[in-house]
Amino acid sequence: MKxxxxxxxxxxxxxxxxxxxxxxxxxxxxxxxxxxxxxxNDQSGDFDLVIMYIGKEPAPAKINxxxxxxxxxxxxxxxLELKDNKVQFEKVACDDCGITEDSTIPFGIQYNNxxxxxxxxxx
Numbered sequence: 571m572k573x574x575x576x577x578x579x580x581x582x583x584x585x586x587x588x589x590x591x592x593x594x595x596x597x598x599x600x601x602x603x604x605x606x607x608x609x610x611n612d613q614s615g616d617f618d619l620v621i622m623y624i625g626k627e628p629a630p631a632k633i634n635x636x637x638x639x640x641x642x643x644x645x646x647x648x649x650l651e652l653k654d655n656k657v658q659f660e661k662v663a664c665d666d667c668g669i670t671e672d673s674t675i676p677f678g679i680q681y682n683n684x685x686x687x688x689x690x691x692x693x
Contacts, residue, residue: 595690601625622656630681637677
């Protein structure tokens, strides 16, 4: 009986994890290191985003960013304050954030009258 219960629990856990797609994208420049993690299943999705300043000069007080993918979504934010040299979003719910294709995400950052585009690539 214990073997049957263990098999059923294991099977359910396997099915739940098999239904979720997680894709990790990351990229780096001289001043920035970014990571985007997309998770989605049949009912919902979410993403994590970390934008970290790694430059040698003092970190900017605020940044703007924008990124998009193949007419699937377009996201941007302005005047975000860095805390401990980074901006971080965790488990942000979304309907269109699931990325399963192997492509790059052009990620634009504007700060201190400068701008960069970092190509986030699947890992």
